[in-house]
Amino acid sequence: RFVPASPMSLGTWILIVWAISAVALIALWLAESGVPVFKLLRGLVPVKRVLAWILFLLSALLITYTGVLLSTTSRELWSTVLLPVLFVLSAISTGMAATLLVATLLGRRVPHRLGQVAAVLEIYEMLALIAFLIAVPAGVLISGPLSLWFWLGAVLIGVLFPFGLGFTTLRRSPTLHILTM
Incomplete structure (x- = not known):
């Protein structure tokens, strides 16, 4: 049965909008750039900035929604209030x-x-991960079905590798550092 205001539907509505x-924003960028197919949209280009802010807010809602939805599941590894925080920091950092x-x-x-x-975002993400590790029961982290x-x-590929690589390359080359974040 379809329930338009259910939590699952809410995420779907956010994603659709x-x-x-x-x-629409991509079309406005192309119109502003002078791409012939999008000439008809040139009059709407001033709306681009407002649309960008709307997308920013929708993105924040979507990121948070995903973390909240997963944190309410029956999976012990995910059932913590820190999961949405990790999702938000990871999404912004990415x-x-x-x-x-x-x-x-x-x-x-x-x-x-x-840069x-x-x-700084990488550091906050690392701190959020540490808080997450403290909040989740040790057994879940060591031998749970999702522990590996x-x-x-999440830890090795998603946080430690980019974090270590980023700071290693910072001394060698700012450009290389940017590529490793």
């Missing part, structure tokens, strides 16, 4: 890293401040 808004990577690959100057903010995936995926 986000996807439509993202496509988004910043992607932005820095694309800017670097396109040969654009990356503001030093942006600093990304490094957690240690390999």
Whole structure:
């Protein structure tokens, strides 16, 4: 039975509105860039900034929603209030890293401040992970059904590897550091 206001439906509504808004924003960027197919949309380009803020808010809701939804499951590893915090920090950190990577690959100057903010986010993500490790029962982390995936995926590949690689490369090359975040 379809319940429009159920928690599962809420996430679906957010995702649908986000996807439509993202496509609209891309179309406005293309119209502003002068792509011929999108000429008809040029009059709507001033709306682009408002639409970008709407997408920002929808993204925050979507990130938080996913973490909250998983934290309410019966999986012991996920059933903590810290999971949404980890989701939010990880998503922001990943988004910043992607932005820095694309800017670097396109040969654009990356503001030093942006790199600093990304490094601080990595530290917050590490602290949130430590708090998560303290909050989750030890047995779940050591021998639970998701323990191997957690240690390999979330901790080693998702946090420690980029964190260590990022700080190792910072001394060698700021550009290489940005690529490893």
